[in-house]
Amino acid sequence: MAAWSPGLLFAQNQIELNKGWKCASLKEVKAPGTEISLPAYSVHSWMNAVVPGTVLTTLLENKKVPDPFYGMNNEKIPDIYKTGRDYYTYWFVNDFTTSNPKPKEQVWLHFRGVNAGCDVYLNGHRLNAQTQYSMFLRQTYNITSLLKKDGHNRLAVIVYPPDPVGNPNGGQGGDGTIARNISHQYTAGWDWIQPIRDRNTGIWDKVTIERTLQINLKDPHVITLVSGVRKPEGAQEPAILKVSTELENPTSSLVQGTASYEIDGQTVTKEVSVEPHSTMLVQFGDFSLKNPRLWWPAGYGPQNLYPVNFKFLVDGSSLSDSETVSVGVREIRTYPNTETKSREISVNGQKIFIKGGDWIISDEMLRLSEKRYDTEIRFHRDMNLNLIRIWGGALVVERPEFYAACDKYGLLVFQDFGFSGDCNGRWLDPMKKEDQWIRRTYPNDHQLYIQTAADQVKLVRNHPSLAFWCGGNEITPPRDIFHALKDSIMPLLDGTRWFIDYSNSDEMSMNTLGGNGDGPYEVQPTKRFWEYRTFPFNSEVGSVGVGDYESLKRFIPREHLVAPLYTSETKTSQVDPVWEYHKYIGYDASIDPYGKAKDAEDFATKAQLVNYDQYRALMEGFSSHMWSWYTGVIIWKTQNPWTALRGQMYDYYLDPNACLYGLRNGSQPLHVMCNPIDGMVMVVNNTFECKRDLMLVAKAYSISGKDSLISQSFVEIGPSTTKKYFPVKPVIDNLAKKQGAFLCLQLLDADKKLLSENIYWLPDENGDYSGLKQMPQSRLTISAREAENDKVIVTLANPAKNPVSFFNRLSLLNAQTKQRILPSFYSDNYVSVLPGETKEITIETSAIAKGKRPLVSVKGWNEPEQVVAVGK
Numbered sequence: 001m002a003a004w005s006p007g008l009l010f011a012q013n014q015i016e017l018n019k020g021w022k023c024a025s026l027k028e029v030k031a032p033g034t035e036i037s038l039p040a041y042s043v044h045s046w047m048n049a050v051v052p053g054t055v056l057t058t059l060l061e062n063k064k065v066p067d068p069f070y071g072m073n074n075e076k077i078p079d080i081y082k083t084g085r086d087y088y089t090y091w092f093v094n095d096f097t098t099s100n101p102k103p104k105e106q107v108w109l110h111f112r113g114v115n116a117g118c119d120v121y122l123n124g125h126r127l128n129a130q131t132q133y134s135m136f137l138r139q140t141y142n143i144t145s146l147l148k149k150d151g152h153n154r155l156a157v158i159v160y161p162p163d164p165v166g167n168p169n170g171g172q173g174g175d176g177t178i179a180r181n182i183s184h185q186y187t188a189g190w191d192w193i194q195p196i197r198d199r200n201t202g203i204w205d206k207v208t209i210e211r212t213l214q215i216n217l218k219d220p221h222v223i224t225l226v227s228g229v230r231k232p233e234g235a236q237e238p239a240i241l242k243v244s245t246e247l248e249n250p251t252s253s254l255v256q257g258t259a260s261y262e263i264d265g266q267t268v269t270k271e272v273s274v275e276p277h278s279t280m281l282v283q284f285g286d287f288s289l290k291n292p293r294l295w296w297p298a299g300y301g302p303q304n305l306y307p308v309n310f311k312f313l314v315d316g317s318s319l320s321d322s323e324t325v326s327v328g329v330r331e332i333r334t335y336p337n338t339e340t341k342s343r344e345i346s347v348n349g350q351k352i353f354i355k356g357g358d359w360i361i362s363d364e365m366l367r368l369s370e371k372r373y374d375t376e377i378r379f380h381r382d383m384n385l386n387l388i389r390i391w392g393g394a395l396v397v398e399r400p401e402f403y404a405a406c407d408k409y410g411l412l413v414f415q416d417f418g419f420s421g422d423c424n425g426r427w428l429d430p431m432k433k434e435d436q437w438i439r440r441t442y443p444n445d446h447q448l449y450i451q452t453a454a455d456q457v458k459l460v461r462n463h464p465s466l467a468f469w470c471g472g473n474e475i476t477p478p479r480d481i482f483h484a485l486k487d488s489i490m491p492l493l494d495g496t497r498w499f500i501d502y503s504n505s506d507e508m509s510m511n512t513l514g515g516n517g518d519g520p521y522e523v524q525p526t527k528r529f530w531e532y533r534t535f536p537f538n539s540e541v542g543s544v545g546v547g548d549y550e551s552l553k554r555f556i557p558r559e560h561l562v563a564p565l566y567t568s569e570t571k572t573s574q575v576d577p578v579w580e581y582h583k584y585i586g587y588d589a590s591i592d593p594y595g596k597a598k599d600a601e602d603f604a605t606k607a608q609l610v611n612y613d614q615y616r617a618l619m620e621g622f623s624s625h626m627w628s629w630y631t632g633v634i635i636w637k638t639q640n641p642w643t644a645l646r647g648q649m650y651d652y653y654l655d656p657n658a659c660l661y662g663l664r665n666g667s668q669p670l671h672v673m674c675n676p677i678d679g680m681v682m683v684v685n686n687t688f689e690c691k692r693d694l695m696l697v698a699k700a701y702s703i704s705g706k707d708s709l710i711s712q713s714f715v716e717i718g719p720s721t722t723k724k725y726f727p728v729k730p731v732i733d734n735l736a737k738k739q740g741a742f743l744c745l746q747l748l749d750a751d752k753k754l755l756s757e758n759i760y761w762l763p764d765e766n767g768d769y770s771g772l773k774q775m776p777q778s779r780l781t782i783s784a785r786e787a788e789n790d791k792v793i794v795t796l797a798n799p800a801k802n803p804v805s806f807f808n809r810l811s812l813l814n815a816q817t818k819q820r821i822l823p824s825f826y827s828d829n830y831v832s833v834l835p836g837e838t839k840e841i842t843i844e845t846s847a848i849a850k851g852k853r854p855l856v857s858v859k860g861w862n863e864p865e866q867v868v869a870v871g872k
């Protein structure tokens with residue numbers, strides 16, 4: 001039972017109803033909502049429910065269904081297309097206590113998201129006259145007059161699944177009809193996910209109760225304007241703030257008072273009168289913020305945030321309501337780049353080369369949490385990315401907690417609205433039930449979609465990370481929705497962000513190559529990323545992403561841990577059915593140069609070498625043509641909302657694989673690299689400052705560990721630039737001819753501090769890694785110690801006469817279970833340690849139990865596993 005202390009009023013004027021929920025299937029409940037919502041109606045036999053959550057998360061929590069993420073368990077769960085919608089139609093009930101409203105107090109019930117339709121009852125009364133549809137539209141009810149005098153209240157909600165639910169026939173979004181709803185399209189299945197059996201029916205987002213006096217202050221809005229070309233450091237010219245808020249008066253009397261906001265110790269006020277039964281928009285005059293602390297994308301500067309406190313005082317004295325929003329002072333602009341024929345992005349007057357990742361959703365079953373969002377966005381920051389694109393088949397907008405994490409870590413957000421070329425009719429598709437002309441009109445209710453979009457814009461528009469709006473994934477919305485978004489909603493409710501017609505439109509990336517402006521999505525020769533000129537702002541390009549053996553064991557049954565078998569003669573792979581079910585995308589011939597996989601563990605180990613090489617090469621190739629061919633690239637995709645075997649830098653359980661660290665390397669703000677086509681050593685400077693007195697060093701190492709200095713020289717490089725320095729190809733080709741070799745590039749500052757290191761492993765003249773196959777063992781000296789703030793420092797030392805200690809995976813382990821502690825954040829991983837070199841790796845986690853000291857495991861290509869205790 002949820003309880004509310006009246007002492008919390010105004011100090012914390014909202015509570016969340018997230019405990020004490022019960023639920024039962026419509027088939028088991030025959031009483032009407034007016035009866036069920038009376039506290040006297042017994043729900044003792046009902047299941048405990050998960051709210052926020054879905055029917056399926058509740059069934060899983062109560063062990064009524066098996067874990068759909070493991071093996072082929074999803075096949076054991078009845079699909080709504082076969083059972084009918086009533087099977088997943090459920091009543092949800094919550095009993096809560098609250099004190100009686102005092103004179104002039106108003107009590108509000110808020111729903112932030114219900115999928116897909118609902119009827120709401122409180123204490124025997126129906127709150128909504130008509131069934132409320134739209135998964136994303138917020139709902140608010142004034143419940144002041146309906147609260148029980150004894151303080152014991154009951155909320156009852158019947159939740160209806162989407163209609164239609166879509167046939168999960170194996171197509172993208174199944175037969176496409178799921179898109180008739182304002183809901184997730186992916187729930188009917190896609191090429192990276194299996195169908196979600198209840199289509200995510202449920203009270204999936206927060207339910208809160210709020211108390212105010214006569215005026216409810218809502219949807220405050222802060223726009224920041226930053227003129228000129230700024231830098232992160234030093235004194236700043238003022239920024240201009242344009243501030244507004246809505247004031248709702250549900251009473252029958254005129255209310256006079258003072259609206260105000262406070263920022264950086266300064267308060268701005270305005271006297272207003274709010275008519276009875278009305279909502280008015282209050283616009284404050286422009287405010288000049290002196291010497292602002294600016295917000296920057298990751299890698300370019302700090303992510304400064306200001307709390308802005310809004311208040312309304314009735315008659316200038318009684319606090320009616322207050323809201324606080326977090327604001328980053330920044331301005332984002334876009335320009336056409338005539339050389340690349342694509343859009344160029346600037347933040348605070350400085351051009352930003354976009355390095356992004358495509359995002360679906362944190363969890364396919366909507367088990368969303370602030371902590372998980374924080375972890376996933378931190379991973380993206382740690383990959384040295386600066387943008388996340390929200391794919392259109394998932395969300396109308398992401399949740400505010402997602403944006404808050406992006407604000408914190410500096411990830412710009414490219415937000416598609418909820419449309420996709422697959423479901424919404426761009427292509428002829430035999431898997432779809434209806435033709436393109438009909439699909440082009442989805443969803444069924446256009447006015448409801450427009451209302452939803454306007455509401456969701458208000459929900460997230462204050463976040464500095466939100467950079468762009470996009471009509472849809474690979475297609476524009478239907479004409480009336482499109483014009484409402486672009487010509488009405490955006491100018492009226494936002495007006496500061498670039499609205500892209502659709503994700504791969506010519507407006508974003510001039511399509512001079514044919515095709516649809518994105519892809520490909522499979523393993524590619526690393527040279528291709530450098531030599532093939534693709535779309536100048538590619539919204540989707542990617543590769544593979546199988547995790548290591550520890551990851552695979554979490555969701556693939558032992559008997560199915562069978563390595564894919566590639567046959568070079570037929571150029572096909574034989575793949576276990578569980579791998580196929582989890583949407584494995586083929587590594588095919590890319591494993592064989594390291595030696596045929598002996599088993600699943602060997603396959604997963606070698607797959608990490610491919611992972612690292614692929615994503616390092618992808619970002620290096622795009623960066624090598626920064627501003628000449630490209631203004632940005634977005635990787636499809638960087639995460640999975642379930643246990644899929646493709647396109648992920650970390651698995652569903654938040655365990656990173658080598659994709660993350662290869663991308664982290666290739667995306668460094670200041671990065672040294674080698675062009676595999678002509679062998680030129682290059683440096684990328686993705687900062688705003690000219691870098692001088694840099695020592696650029698190129699060395700080769702044989703398989704046995706003998707080093708050869710190729711070249712070293714002092715260099716400098718201007719801001720936001722890629723520059724060539726010297727070739728190494730003739731030397732490297734000769735050294736690698738027989739067995740392969742290692743190329744080590746280093747960039748050091750004037751104090752000999754290592755700024756960037758890049759170690760390439762090179763094949764022999766036949767393209768085979770023959771030297772790696774017979775590489776002598778190394779034996780690192782390893783120590784680990786505790787540090788402040790939940791950190792562990794690991795020291796790796798390789799004796800001078802050893803071979804390179806190659807591709808070491810570090811893992812922080814629970815000392816009792818010997819399982820990895822997740823999530824953990826590594827300053828680097830899959831690290832190679834040169835002969836005579838010492839490296840320190842920092843591991844950070846908050847998941848260590850108090851008083852429990854973890855272990856650290858280190859295991860590499862030629863390094864037998866060592867497990868060491870963490871000392872003080």
